[in-house]
Amino acid sequence: MIIVGLTGGIGSGKTTVAKQFEALGVPVYIADLEAKNLMNKSKTIKRELVELFGKKAYIKGELNKQFIADIIFNDKSYLQKMNSIVHPRVAKHFEKWMLRQDTPYVIKEVAILFENNGYKTCDYIITVTAPKELRIERLLMRDDTTKAKIEAIMKNQWTDDEKTKLSHYVVDNVDLSTTLSKVVDIHEDILKRI
Ligand code: ATP
Structure with a gap:
């Protein structure tokens, strides 16, 4: 492919x-959209993001984008940490999607x-x-x-x-x-x- x-x-x-x-x-695979979906749906990603950012990372199960953006804005190392949680999962999801x-x-x-x-x-x-x-x-x-x-x-x-x-x-x-x-x-x- x-x-x-x-x-x-x-x-x-x-x-x-x-x-x-x-x-x-x-x-068409829109990586940012799929990443957002996975961050809202995947239990593993959710658990790992809560471990990284704390419970406020989600409000009623939805990703608290503003809270996370503020943390990243003040400490760029968090972006790398978040990416290392999310990116490998998006890559796998893309591979599976491509097979279909x-x-x-x-x-x-x-x-x-x-x-x-x-x-x-x-x-x-x-x-x-x-x-x-x-x-x-x-x-x-x-x-x-x-x-x-x-x-x-x-x-x-x-x-x-x-x-x-x-x-x-x-x-x-x-x-x-x-x-x-x-x-x-x-x-x-x-x-x-x-
Ligand atoms: P982002 O970087 O935020 O993901 P993007 O690069 O995907 O954005 P779009 O969302 O496609 O950009 O476009 C940005 C805005 O500009 C949208 O509201 C879209 O409808 C509008 N737009 C895009 N191309 C044109 C165009 N050629 N003429 C007029 N409006 C346009």
Whole structure:
């Protein structure tokens, strides 16, 4: 099974592009979403996160994201500890999910594909880009957040230049219909290559 990694900076439009691939019949695995599901459902992960962060890590069985984000913000070592609990489980879940797919390739959307070295396990990589100010504008519309928070996350991510150098395909996601036709081109090219 061919794995096509899909990545891009915060607010670039990864999920929007992933949905366009899905509409073409390509199975899509959204790693952040699956990680969130596992953190809310897996008893083992829940137990280990409570051991790490304390009982306040969950409120009525739901992950207390704000509480955890505050701890990580003050001590970055907690992020690594949390990742070592969650990432291996997501990797296993992805392997199992992949076995159920019967298409020539699958899309794996990972926000930090380069930053966590996940790109090394992908056959092809697509990076979604968009101008920084446009990304900020979109995120302020979508989320209850601030420009400062978005910029802090951007600072911890690779730049578009760094990502595109290591990518097989780049989707410049400004106008939705141009993005869709680029996605169709990439889809056809991947099918040709494999
Ligand atoms: P995150 O980094 O938070 O996971 P993302 O990269 O997956 O975000 P999306 O959620 O796909 O980005 O897009 C961010 C917001 O911008 C969404 O509200 C989406 O509907 C909107 N958006 C994405 N692409 C476009 C576009 N080409 N034109 C207009 N709006 C767009």
